[in-house]
Amino acid sequence: MATLVLGTVGRALLGPVGGAIGALIGNRVDHAVLGSPRRQGPRLAELSVQTSTYGTQMPAVFGTMRVAGPVIWATDLVEARGVTGGGKGRPGVESYSYSANFAVALSGRAIRRVGRIWADGRLLRGAAEDFKVATGFRLYPGTEDQPIDPLIASIEGARASAFRGVAYAVFEGLALAEFGNRIPQLTFEVEADQAPVSCEAIAQALCPLVRSGDAGMSVAGFAASGGSVRAVLEMLAQMSGGQWVADGPGVRLVVAETGAERMIRDDGMGADGPGRRGTRNIAGEAVVPASVTIAHYDPARDYQIGIQRARRPGGVRDDRLDLAAALDAATARMLAQDRLARHAAERVRRIVTLGPEDLAITPGSIVRIDGEAGRWRVTEAAWEAMAVRLTCVPLGPRGPILPASPGRIARAADQLVGATRLMAFEMPPLADELLSAPRLSVVAAGGPGWRQAELAYSLDDGGSWTALGPTALPGVIGTASAVTPGGGSALIDRRGTFDVQLTEDLADADDAALDSGANLAWIDGELIQFAQARPLGNRHWRLSGLRRGLRGTEAMIGRARPGAPFVLLAPGTVRTLDVPIAMLGRTVRFLAHGLGDPAEGVQASAEVTGLSILPPSPVGWRCRRGADGRVTIGWTRRSRIGWRWLDRVDTPLGEEAERYRIAIGDRVEELAAPGWSGAAPDGTRVTIWQIGTWGASAPLVGIVGEGA
Numbered sequence: 177m178a179t180l181v182l183g184t185v186g187r188a189l190l191g192p193v194g195g196a197i198g199a200l201i202g203n204r205v206d207h208a209v210l211g212s213p214r215r216q217g218p219r220l221a222e223l224s225v226q227t228s229t230y231g232t233q234m235p236a237v238f239g240t241m242r243v244a245g246p247v248i249w250a251t252d253l254v255e256a257r258g259v260t261g262g263g264k265g266r267p268g269v270e271s272y273s274y275s276a277n278f279a280v281a282l283s284g285r286a287i288r289r290v291g292r293i294w295a296d297g298r299l300l301r302g303a304a305e306d307f308k309v310a311t312g313f314r315l316y317p318g319t320e321d322q323p324i325d326p327l328i329a330s331i332e333g334a335r336a337s338a339f340r341g342v343a344y345a346v347f348e349g350l351a352l353a354e355f356g357n358r359i360p361q362l363t364f365e366v367e368a369d370q371a372p373v374s375c376e377a378i379a380q381a382l383c384p385l386v387r388s389g390d391a392g393m394s395v396a397g398f399a400a401s402g403g404s405v406r407a408v409l410e411m412l413a414q415m416s417g418g419q420w421v422a423d424g425p426g427v428r429l430v431v432a433e434t435g436a437e438r439m440i441r442d443d444g445m446g447a448d449g450p451g452r453r454g455t456r457n458i459a460g461e462a463v464v465p466a467s468v469t470i471a472h473y474d475p476a477r478d479y480q481i482g483i484q485r486a487r488r489p490g491g492v493r494d495d496r497l498d499l500a501a502a503l504d505a506a507t508a509r510m511l512a513q514d515r516l517a518r519h520a521a522e523r524v525r526r527i528v529t530l531g532p533e534d535l536a537i538t539p540g541s542i543v544r545i546d547g548e549a550g551r552w553r554v555t556e557a558a559w560e561a562m563a564v565r566l567t568c569v570p571l572g573p574r575g576p577i578l579p580a581s582p583g584r585i586a587r588a589a590d591q592l593v594g595a596t597r598l599m600a601f602e603m604p605p606l607a608d609e610l611l612s613a614p615r616l617s618v619v620a621a622g623g624p625g626w627r628q629a630e631l632a633y634s635l636d637d638g639g640s641w642t643a644l645g646p647t648a649l650p651g652v653i654g655t656a657s658a659v660t661p662g663g664g665s666a667l668i669d670r671r672g673t674f675d676v677q678l679t680e681d682l683a684d685a686d687d688a689a690l691d692s693g694a695n696l697a698w699i700d701g702e703l704i705q706f707a708q709a710r711p712l713g714n715r716h717w718r719l720s721g722l723r724r725g726l727r728g729t730e731a732m733i734g735r736a737r738p739g740a741p742f743v744l745l746a747p748g749t750v751r752t753l754d755v756p757i758a759m760l761g762r763t764v765r766f767l768a769h770g771l772g773d774p775a776e777g778v779q780a781s782a783e784v785t786g787l788s789i790l791p792p793s794p795v796g797w798r799c800r801r802g803a804d805g806r807v808t809i810g811w812t813r814r815s816r817i818g819w820r821w822l823d824r825v826d827t828p829l830g831e832e833a834e835r836y837r838i839a840i841g842d843r844v845e846e847l848a849a850p851g852w853s854g855a856a857p858d859g860t861r862v863t864i865w866q867i868g869t870w871g872a873s874a875p876l877v878g879i880v881g882e883g884a
Contacts, residue, residue, distance in 0.1 A: 232246040233401050233402075234246060234281045234282075234283065234284050234342065234401075235283060235284065235399035235400060235401040235500075236283060236284040236285045236381075236382065236399070236400040236401070237282065237283035237284075237285065237287060237343075237366045237368040237397070237398075237399050237400075238285075238368055238369055238373045238377075238378050238381070238395075238397065238398040238399075238400070239367075239368060239369050239371075239372055239373045239395060239396050239397035239398060239502060240291075240365065240366065240367045240368070240369075240396055240397045240475075240502060241365075241366055241368075241397035241398065241399045241473065241479065241502055242294075242363050242364065242365050242366070242473065242478070242479030242502075243282060243283070243363065243364055243366055243399055244361070244362065244363050244364075245280045245281045245282045245283075245344075245362075245364065246280070246281050247278055247279070247280055247359070248279050248280065248281045248339065248342075248344060249278060249279040249328055249332075250276070250277065250278035250279070250359070251276075251277045251278070251331060253274045253275070253276055253352070253357070254274065254275045254276070254277065254349070255272055255273075255274055256272065256273045256274070256275070257270065257271070257272055258270070258271050258272075258273065258645065273351065273352075273353055274351075274352045274353070274357045275311075275349045275350055275351050275352060276347065276349075276350045276352055276359050277327060277346075277347065277348050277349065277350075278346075278347055278350075278359060279325070279328065279339075279344050279345065279346045279347070280344060280345050280347075280362060280364070281339070281342050281343070281344045282318075282343045282344055282345060282364055282366050283318060283342070283343040283366055283368060284318075284341075284342060284343075284400075285318060285341075285343070285368065285381065286317050286318040286319055286341075286343060286368070287317050287318055287343040287366050287367060287368040288317065288367045288368060288369070288370060289315070289317075289367045290315055290345060290364050290365065290366055290367070291303065291305075291364075291365035291366075291367060292364075292365040292478075292590070293362060293363070293364050293365070294362065294363045294364075294478075294588060295309070295355060295360035295361070295362055296355060296360040296361050297361075297588060298588050299588045299589065299590050300360075300362070301313075302590040302591075302592065302625075303590055304592060306592060306593050306625075306771070306772060307593075307771055308591075308593060308625055308627075308771070309350065309351050309354055309771075310349070310350075310351040310771060311347050311348065311349055311350040311351065312346075312347065312348030312349050312350075313345065313346070313347060313348070314345070314346045314348070315343075315344075315345050315346075316338075316339065316343065316344050316345070316346070317343050318340075318341055318342050318343030318344070319340070319341075320340050320341055321340070322338055322339075322340055323338060324336045324337070324338040325338075325346045327346060327348050328346070343366070343368075345364065365479065368397075372394040372395060372396050373394060373395060373397075373398065374391040374392055374393070374394045375391070375392030375393055375394075375395070375412040375413075375415055375416045375429065376388070376389060376390065376391045376392050376429050377391070378395075378398055378400065378408075378412060379408075379409050379412055379429065382400055382405050382408060382409070383405050383409065384426075385425065385426035385427060386409075386426060386427060386428065386429075387423045387424070387426045387427065387428040388428065389421070389423070389428030389429040389430055390416070390418060390428075390429050390430055390431040390434045391429075391431075391434075392412065392413075392415070392416030392418060392429050392431055393415055393416045393417075393507075395415070395501045395502060395503060396475055396501075396502040396503065396504070397473070397475075397479075397501065397502030398500060398501045398502070399500045399501075400500070401500070409427075411499065411500070412429070413429060414497060414499075414515075415499055415501060415511065416429065416431050417431060417432055417433075417511075417514055417515070417518065418430050418431035418432065418540075419539070419540035419553065420540060421538055421539070421540035421541055422538045422540075430540050430541065430542060432542065432551070432553065432571045433574075436542065437542040437543060437544050437551055438537065438541065438542070438543050438544070439543070439544045439546060440528060440530060440534065440537070440543050440544070440545055440546065440566075441530075441545075441546040441547075442528045442529060442530075442545060442546070442547075443529070443530065443531065455526070455527040456524065456525070456526050456527070457524070457525045457527070458523055458524050458525075459523045459524075459525075460523075461490050461491070461523075462490075462491065462492060463519075463523060464488070464490070464491050464516075464519045464520050464523060465491050465493050465494055465495040465516070465519055466487065466488060466489075466490065466491030466492060466493065466494065467485050467486060467487040467488070467491070467494045467495070467516070468485065468486045468494075468495045468496075468497070468512045468513075468515045468516040468519070469483060469484070469485045469494055469495070469496040469497070469512065470483070470484045470485070470496075470497050470499060470503075470508045470509075470511050470512045470515075471483055471496065471497070471498045471499065472484070472499045472501055472502070472503040472508045473500070473501065473502045473503070474502070474503065474504065474505060474508075474582050475502050475504060476504060476505065476582040476585075477582050477583070477585045478585065478587060478588065479502060480585065482503075482505060482508060482582055482583070484505060484508035484509040484511075484512050484580055485512060486509070486512035486513045486515070486516040486575060487516075488516060488520070495515065495516075495519065497511075497515065499511075504582070505580040505581055505582040505583075506579075506580045508580065509578060509579075509580035510574075510575070510577060510580075512575075513574070513575025513576055513577070513578065514574050514575045515575075516575055517572055517573065517574060517575040518572065520572065521569065521570050521571070521572030522569040522570070524569065524570055525555075525567055525568070525569055526545065526548065526552060526567075526568045526569075526570070527565065527566070527567055527568075528545060528565075528566045528568060529563050529564070529565050529566075530563065530564040530565075530566065531563065531564065532562065532563075532564065534564045534566075535559070535564055537554060537557060537564065537566060538554070538557055539554050539555055539556060539557055540553065540554065541553070541554045542554075542571070543566075543568065545568070550570050550571065550572075551570070551571045552568035552569065552570055552571065553568060553569055553571055554566050554567070554568050555567050555568065555569055589625075590625075591623065591624035591625030592623040592624060592625055592772070593622060593623050593625045593626050593627075593770065593771045593772040594622040594623025594624075594625070594626055594772045595622060595623075595770070595772050595773050595774070595778060596620055596621075596622050596626065596629045596647075596768045596769075596770040596772070596773050596778045597620065597621045597622060597653045597778075598618070598619075598620050598629075598766060598768045598778050598779070598780040599618070599619045599620075599651075599653055599741055599743050599780060600616055600617070600618045600764070600766045600780040600781060600782035601616070601617055601698060601701070601743075601782050602614060602615070602616050602617070602782055602783070602784060602785055602786075602787045602788050603617055603698060603701075603703060603727070603729070603787060603788065604703070604727035604728055604729065604787060604788055604792075604816070605788055605816075606693075606696070606727070606745070608817040608818060608819065608820075609817070610816060610817055610830055611754070611788055611789045611816075612757075612789070612870075613754040613755060613756065613757055613789065614754065614755050614757065614759060614760065614784045614786060614788050614789055615752050615753070615754050615755075615788040615789075616752065616753045616754075616755060616764055616782045616784070616788075617698075617750050617751070617752055618631065618644075618647065618648075618750070618751040618752070618753065618766055618780075619648070619651035619653060619743050619745075619749055619750055619751070620647040620648070620650070620651060620653075620751075620768055620770075621650050621651045621652065621653045621680075622650065622770060622772060623679075623772065624679075626650055626770065626771075626772070627650065628646045628647045628648075628649075628650070628770070629646070629647050629768040629769055629770030629771075629773065629778075630643070630645070630646055630647075630768070630769045630770070631643070631644040631645060631646065631647055631751065631766060631767070631768055632644055632766070632767045632769075633753060633764055633765065633766050633767070634764070634765045634766075634767070635755065635756075635759060635762075635764060637763070637765065638765055641767060644751070644753060644766075645751075647751055647768065648748055648749050648750055648751040649746075649748045649749045650749065651743060651744065651746065651749035651750070652678055652680045652682075652743070652744035652746065652749070653678065653741070653742070653743055653744075654676045654677050654678025654679075654741075654742045655676065655677055655678075655739055655740065655741060655742060656674055656675065656676050656699060656700070656736055656737070656738055656739065656740040656741075656742055657675045657676065657677050657716060657738055657739075658673075658674075658675035658738055659672075659673075659674055659675070659736050659737060659738060659740075660672050660673040660674075661734060662722060662724070663724065664724060664725065664730065664733060665723075665724045665725030665726070665730040665733065668707075668721065668722070668723060669721075669722040669723070669724050670720070670721065670722075672720075672722055672724070673718055673719060673720045673722075674699065674704075674706070674718070674719040674722075674736070674742070675712065675716060675717070675718050675719075676699075676716070676717050676719060676742045677714075677715055677716050677717075678715060678717070678742065679715060680744075682695075682709035682717050682719075682744070683695075683709060684707060684708050684709055685705075685706075685707055686707070687707075690705050690707060690723065693747075695707070695709070695744075696726075696744075696745045697719075697742060697743060697744050697745060698742075698743045698745060699736050699740055699741070699742045699743075700732065700735060700736040700737075700740035700741060701729060701732040701735065702724065702725060702729045702730075702732035702733060702735070702736065703725070703726040703727050703729045703745075704719075704722055704723060704724055704725075704726065705722070705723040705726065706719035706720065706721055706722055706723075707720070707721025707722075708720045708721045727792075727819065728792030728793065728814060728874075729787075731793070731874055755784060757789075757870060759784045760784050760785075760786050760870075760871070761783075761784065761785075762783075762784055763781050763782065763783050763784070764781065764782050764784060765779060765780075765781045766779065766780045766781065766782070767779050768780075786870060786871050789816075789868075789869075789870045789871075790816075790868050790870060790871050790872070790873055790874075791813075791814065791815065791816055791830065791831060791866045791868040791873040792814040792815075792816070792866075792873055792874070793814070793865075793866070793873045793874040793875060793876050794811040794812060794813055794814065794836070794850065794864050794865075794866055794873070794876040795811065795812050795814060795876065796810070796811050796812035797809075797811055797876060797878040797883045798810040798811065798883055799862075799878060799879075799880055799881065799882060799883045801858075801881070805855065806853055806854060806855060807853065807854060807855065807856045807880055808851070808852075808853045809838075809851065809852045809853070809862060809864075809878070809880075810850060810851045811850050811851075811864055811876055812850065813827075813834070813836075813850050813866055814827065814866075815827040815828050815829060815830040815831075816830040816831075816868075817830045818830070830868075831866075831867075831868045831869045832869045833848075834848060834849070834850075835847070835848060835866070835867035836848075836849075836850065836864060836865065836866055836867060837864070837865045837867055837872065838852055838862065838863070838864050838865075839862065839863040839864075840852070840854070840856050840860060840862050840880075841856070841860050841861065846867075856880045857880065858880050858881030859879060859880060859881060860879070860880040861877065861878075861879060862877070862878045862879070862880060863875045863876070863877050864876040864877075864878075
């Protein structure tokens with residue numbers, strides 16, 4: 177107040193010179209009575225904590241920064257109910273999922289784009305702008321003509337705001353299952369300017385009174401917030417190692433390295449006062465801090481807070497400077513070293529007394545003193561006894577350039593989701609289970625970050641679709657690149673190999689693990705197990721130690737060719753669908769929609785062959801001709817269940833009745849036991865089927881006169 181009053185009085189009595197003198201005197205009075213005002217600039221913690229409190233300040237972002245921003249609009253959580261499983265006398269499982277619709281303010285000035293997004297510290301959106309969780313996302317850059325978001329308009333109606341001049345993001349239907357059914361703590365990598373921004377440019381964008389001066393240092397990013405614009409300007413000056421100097425009705429930045437200098441002479445005006453010519457004060461070592469700490473946002477640490485420190489012997493305190501700026505570790509270390517060097521140099525204070533003609537020299541000005549070495553910065557200017565009294569500090573050399581490290585960081589994994597890879601096929605059930613309807617198996621996979629996709633199926637060749645629910649756990653899907661022929665299903669095949677190409681890793685399995693079902697795979701209709709998986713490089717693996725034709729699929733041995741599909745049947749990775757018995761001989765289509773999939777989704781189809789409900793083919797062909805010339809043919813039946821042969825005697829029947837069909841040349845007979853006797857010449861072709869509840873098995877073929 178004294179500054180205003182005395183400045184006005186001086187201007188009225190003595191003109192501009194009197195106004196300047198009155199303002200200087202009033203400023204000293206204000207400081208003596210009220211003390212120096214406390215101003216709070218941007219705080220580091222405020223930029224990383226998200227709130228929804230009404231009136232929460234939003235930062236003005238420059239360059240590229242990671243900010244949280246307040247939630248400015250939200251709806252209640254949206255609940256969705258789903259039922260999975262059920263049918264065929266089995267109960268369905270009812271589940272509930274939740275999603276959220278909300279908007280987050282990002283910057284009080286216009287921005288260019290949003291890069292990565294973190295949710296509770298994990299990446300919600302990666303560098304490739306791929307979301308890891310299902311959500312709709314719209315960005316409004318903060319222009320003065322941006323439209324109202326359609327979701328907000330549909331809910332708020334005429335009260336909806338476009339939030340013009342504010343950059344904000346809208347999330348529609350963000351799935352909350354991975355976040356404990358709550359809106360997670362979100363932070364955003366906001367790019368407001370394409371290139372680093374100078375401190376002067378930031379100040380000019382915040383305050384129209386900032387004039388062109390020195391550019392100051394350039395920063396990769398800055399978030400302006402806090403109690404006042406003045407507090408932000410002070411932080412910018414501290415970063416640049418400069419000071420704001422009055423320039424007409426405004427201010428300009430003066431930096432020691434580039435600031436224009438003025439030569440002055442100490443004429444000793446008012447020598448009887450405390451400003452005698454050549455007055456020099458040197459403070460003790462204790463006033464210089466023992467260390468300077470710079471806290472900043474480090475881009476190398478995903479914009480987490482980094483700390484760099486400069487130390488010196490002696491001193492009893494630490495000088496800490498929190499900068500709401502994105503700086504690399506080397507720049508922050510350089511700032512700390514320079515600030516420590518300035519503290520040491522500013523122990524020396526030179527008091528110069530000049531005449532009234534030098535009233536234009538203001539605090540912050542760079543001067544050279546006649547007869548003194550080096551350059552000096554004016555820290556105080558006072559009008560005393562009709563003389564100008566300047567207090568100056570030397571501009572010492574910059575601190576040493578020392579290596580700096582940002583430290584180690586547990587960076588959030590940025591794994592691409594990728595498009596869904598979908599495989600659908602029919603195979604024998606892997607458990608001892610008698611099915612009453614054909615069962616199709618679906619395995620899905622994707623990129624390293626792929627988790628699941630929503631499935632639908634069609635029984636009428638795409639005419640209509642029925643939701644099936646989410647896929648199972650991510651599977652392992654690849655292709656065969658080379659096939660080496662080997663043995664059959666009776667013994668372990670140590671000669672044959674499969675070379676497969678896939679993005680995931682495989683592992684070996686010993687006999688105990690194989691007996692427990694490890695390394696079970698489906699390759700072009702054949703079920704196999706492999707004991708060894710040898711990496712060949714470039715994501716190729718060679719599978720050996722094979723158990724072939726498992727679960728009655730020996731008819732497919734030797735049919736796989738390079739390019740054949742390969743699926744590892746790991747626990748929890750297979751989704752199944754039971755289809756009506758009337759679908760036998762027809763095709764079922766599947767449709768997957770995942771995060772990385774095109775709008776039309778990804779499709780696969782499976783032919784319903786009955787492999788899951790038909791008995792396996794008979795085995796053990798035996799043919800003997802008796803002394804009377806009659807031929808006796810025998811065979812061994814197999815079953816859909818009892819594959820582990822626990823009683824070591826016989827396998828369960830697994831069908832409503834034991835029946836067989838035998839074709840001997842042109843004759844066809846129905847049998848109720850595994851044997852036939854009659855007349856047949858040598859060389860006659862014999863075909864045997866087991867007739868199951870839902871149809872006939874694959875045939876066993878033999879020749880009369882062979883297999884005695």
